[in-house]
Amino acid sequence: MRHDVLKHRLNLAIRGKLPKQTIDIIAQLRKTRLGVSGETLFYEAHAHYQLKNWTAAYRGLVAYLNSVGRKGRNYKTGIGLFVETEREIKKKRRMSKDLARADRIWTIASAAYDRVSNQRNAWKEKVKTFGGPKDDMAWAMARRAKGGFLIGGTFEQTADKKNRRKAGRDMGIMALSRDGRMAWNRIVIGPAKDGSIRSLTALPKGGFLVGGVHRGFQIAARIDANAVPIRDHNGDPWVSGYARSKDGAGGVVLRAGKAGFIAIGAEIIVKDGKNPRLPFAVRLSKDGKSLGKTVYTGEAARFWHDIPDAVALPGGDIVAVGETRPQAVWDTRSGMGYMLRITPDGKLVWARRIPAQGKGDLRFSAVARAHGGGVIVAGHQGGRLFLFKAGADGHELWRKTIAHRDLMPAAARELCTIGRLASLVKEIQKQKKRAQPKPGRVAAVRGLACRLGTPFVSAAAVLARKNGYLVLAFQGRGNRKKTDIRLIAMDNSGKISWDRIYGHDGFDLATSALATEDGGTIIAGATDSIGAGGRDFLIFKIDRSGAFAPWTKLGPPAMPSPKPAKAKSLTPAPGAKSPEKPKPEPAPKSEPAAKSDGDGKTETPPEKQAGDEETKTPAAKSDGDGKTETPPEKQAGDGETKTPPEKQAGDGETETAPEKQAKVKENSTEDDSPEVKPPPDSASPAAKKGEDPPDTSFGEIFGSIFGGGDSAEEGQESEPSEKKSTPPAQIRTP
Numbered sequence: 001m002r003h004d005v006l007k008h009r010l011n012l013a014i015r016g017k018l019p020k021q022t023i024d025i026i027a028q029l030r031k032t033r034l035g036v037s038g039e040t041l042f043y044e045a046h047a048h049y050q051l052k053n054w055t056a057a058y059r060g061l062v063a064y065l066n067s068v069g070r071k072g073r074n075y076k077t078g079i080g081l082f083v084e085t086e087r088e089i090k091k092k093r094r095m096s097k098d099l100a101r102a103d104r105i106w107t108i109a110s111a112a113y114d115r116v117s118n119q120r121n122a123w124k125e126k127v128k129t130f131g132g133p134k135d136d137m138a139w140a141m142a143r144r145a146k147g148g149f150l151i152g153g154t155f156e157q158t159a160d161k162k163n164r165r166k167a168g169r170d171m172g173i174m175a176l177s178r179d180g181r182m183a184w185n186r187i188v189i190g191p192a193k194d195g196s197i198r199s200l201t202a203l204p205k206g207g208f209l210v211g212g213v214h215r216g217f218q219i220a221a222r223i224d225a226n227a228v229p230i231r232d233h234n235g236d237p238w239v240s241g242y243a244r245s246k247d248g249a250g251g252v253v254l255r256a257g258k259a260g261f262i263a264i265g266a267e268i269i270v271k272d273g274k275n276p277r278l279p280f281a282v283r284l285s286k287d288g289k290s291l292g293k294t295v296y297t298g299e300a301a302r303f304w305h306d307i308p309d310a311v312a313l314p315g316g317d318i319v320a321v322g323e324t325r326p327q328a329v330w331d332t333r334s335g336m337g338y339m340l341r342i343t344p345d346g347k348l349v350w351a352r353r354i355p356a357q358g359k360g361d362l363r364f365s366a367v368a369r370a371h372g373g374g375v376i377v378a379g380h381q382g383g384r385l386f387l388f389k390a391g392a393d394g395h396e397l398w399r400k401t402i403a404h405r406d407l408m409p410a411a412a413r414e415l416c417t418i419g420r421l422a423s424l425v426k427e428i429q430k431q432k433k434r435a436q437p438k439p440g441r442v443a444a445v446r447g448l449a450c451r452l453g454t455p456f457v458s459a460a461a462v463l464a465r466k467n468g469y470l471v472l473a474f475q476g477r478g479n480r481k482k483t484d485i486r487l488i489a490m491d492n493s494g495k496i497s498w499d500r501i502y503g504h505d506g507f508d509l510a511t512s513a514l515a516t517e518d519g520g521t522i523i524a525g526a527t528d529s530i531g532a533g534g535r536d537f538l539i540f541k542i543d544r545s546g547a548f549a550p551w552t553k554l555g556p557p558a559m560p561s562p563k564p565a566k567a568k569s570l571t572p573a574p575g576a577k578s579p580e581k582p583k584p585e586p587a588p589k590s591e592p593a594a595k596s597d598g599d600g601k602t603e604t605p606p607e608k609q610a611g612d613e614e615t616k617t618p619a620a621k622s623d624g625d626g627k628t629e630t631p632p633e634k635q636a637g638d639g640e641t642k643t644p645p646e647k648q649a650g651d652g653e654t655e656t657a658p659e660k661q662a663k664v665k666e667n668s669t670e671d672d673s674p675e676v677k678p679p680p681d682s683a684s685p686a687a688k689k690g691e692d693p694p695d696t697s698f699g700e701i702f703g704s705i706f707g708g709g710d711s712a713e714e715g716q717e718s719e720p721s722e723k724k725s726t727p728p729a730q731i732r733t734p
């Protein structure tokens with residue numbers, strides 16, 4: 001084609017702002033003999049600029065400016081386009097780097113998110129939850145005599161005006177069968193603001209020893225295999241309140257060899273005008289009598305203490321652990337770990353304060369027997385998990401700290417530094433011709449990878465198992481309302497065998513564990529990630545590697561434990577200050593106080609009642625199908641049970657039994673085992689004579705001892721009210 005014709009067409013394309021035609025015509029001009037002029041180079045570069053071909057536009061502008069210089073007709077416009085083109089090229093290079101970086105990090109984070117989601121979904125499928133709409137917390141576990149196990153903790157109840165039930169937290173127990181199904185649940189002691197079972201121990205002759213907190217007191221109780229109260233020598237329920245619990249903690253009760261039981265904790269003691277919180281031990285007989293309280297003072301009187309856990313050693317001695325910190329305001333030392341060893345009769349063997357190495361307070365929260373003697377202790381120092389092994393003399397054998405571990409890899413946290421992540425991911429998927437991510441996925445991946453808050457990890461319990469230990473830890477970031485369960489298995493030297501994280505997006509906590517005969521472990525705790533609402537009991541089983549395991553081979557039933565071996569108990573060091581015992585305060589003489597039932601209601605004592613006695617009704621029990629039936633209330637001397645005066649009909653209405661109740665055969669548990677009778681030392685004088693023991697609930701005897709607790713304000717007398725039966729917490733299974 002002729003050169004002049006092409007020039008004419010080029011002018012038309014430039015005037016019509018047709019960049020593609022402009023570039024094509026200039027390419028044809030280059031093939032002619034005359035070629036292109038300097039100004040034509042500008043129009044070619046401008047056309048590439050319009051098409052956002054930044055590199056071609058940059059090269060064309062450079063060629064134009066070098067050929068025409070300042071004499072060019074479009075020189076000023078060319079300089080402006082050159083600057084803008086250079087800026088766009090740099091921006092494109094940065095975008096290319098950002099895309100490459102975002103692609104790399106997004107691939108890692110997205111794969112990790114899918115892995116975590118699969119783990120969470122598997123956990124949701126394997127875990128079992130039990131609970132109501134309020135918060136229910138599991139704290140302790142123990143094996144049952146006929147197989148299965150018990151879980152003790154807190155049942156939170158709502159107010160029910162129809163049944164005259166007040167809102168509060170009940171000390172409750174749930175029985176589970178061998179396959180992890182709920183058999184029944186019982187309320188041990190009625191509602192309070194702080195009611196909770198914290199320790200649960202199976203006894204050799206049957207029944208269980210319960211420790212916990214109720215109405216501001218640390219208490220001990222004894223129940224049979226069906227959570228029915230065992231009577232003491234006076235015919236009252238076996239329950240003892242031995243110390244105040246201002247912060248709702250405490251309630252550690254253990255067997256003390258043949259001497260009976262021993263309760264350990266810390267309490268504010270008024271001494272020399274100061275109020276130090278000191279460790280103590282209360283010795284209890286087998287029928288609940290207090291045999292004396294020992295407060296461990298000496299040098300400890302200058303320190304504040306907390307005792308959350310204790311363990312009994314084979315020789316009968318007991319080691320308690322916790323935290324201690326200086327009492328003086330001017331003393332700026334960090335909190336230290338605290339260990340205390342006492343004999344079964346409460347004599348001090350040794351006490352140790354374990355200082356922290358590094359920053360942060362050191363606190364012990366769990367203890368278990370160690371292989372080869374001594375103990376293994378778990379807690380935290382600052383925001384790190386702290387493990388400590390001590391010998392029989394309390395001296396350190398080794399210590400170990402473990403840091404918080406994120407669910408996502410460290411590389412995934414780089415997503416937090418990438419701006420416009422959603423648009424970058426969209427561009428990446430578009431360039432690589434992939435499907436766009438679902439709405440919300442980018443935010444979900446980034447939210448899991450970029451959790452805010454200071455990381456922390458601590459221990460809730462520790463379990464000694466074959467050739468090592470299992471630490472039940474929990475971790476999170478900043479907010480303790482969102483925690484994950486972290487289980488760490490290690491050998492006797494502290495070397496980690498495996499480290500796994502369980503849970504979902506919420507509050508998940510493991511508080512107790514039981515070993516199974518196949519080398520696995522049953523884990524119990526609480527969760528609000530799934531369930532009926534609020535926090536619910538949770539249980540799941542893992543194998544020896546930490547993977548989820550089926551509900552088989554849970555282990556043999558609890559057998560009567562052998563007599564404690566005659567181990568050499570460490571004697572108190574010579575010259576050590578003997579523990580001081582607080583002088584008992586004389587009880588004021590007053591008229592019999594009104595008894596308070598478990599629901600906060602009050603009842604006038606027998607001396608003030610009218611001639612006709614009112615029959616009382618025990619709490620109903622729940623079978624495995626969710627229906628309720630009235631549990632056996634009192635045991636006769638010949639082992640037969642008396643039916644309660646009231647029972648629930650199938651339609652939910654209440655029927656009144658005849659005044660003279662007929663004797664029935666022994667009730668059977670869900671595994672067809674006869675109901676366990678109270679040990680001989682717990683039978684009341686009335687039962688020994690063949691008479692029915694007094695019909696009194698745990699809540700009534702506790703209210704009569706401590707003045708009604710939450711049911712009546714201080715300084716006001718409680719009005720007598722009609723006693724009605726209150727069914728236990730209705731726990732629903734998913």
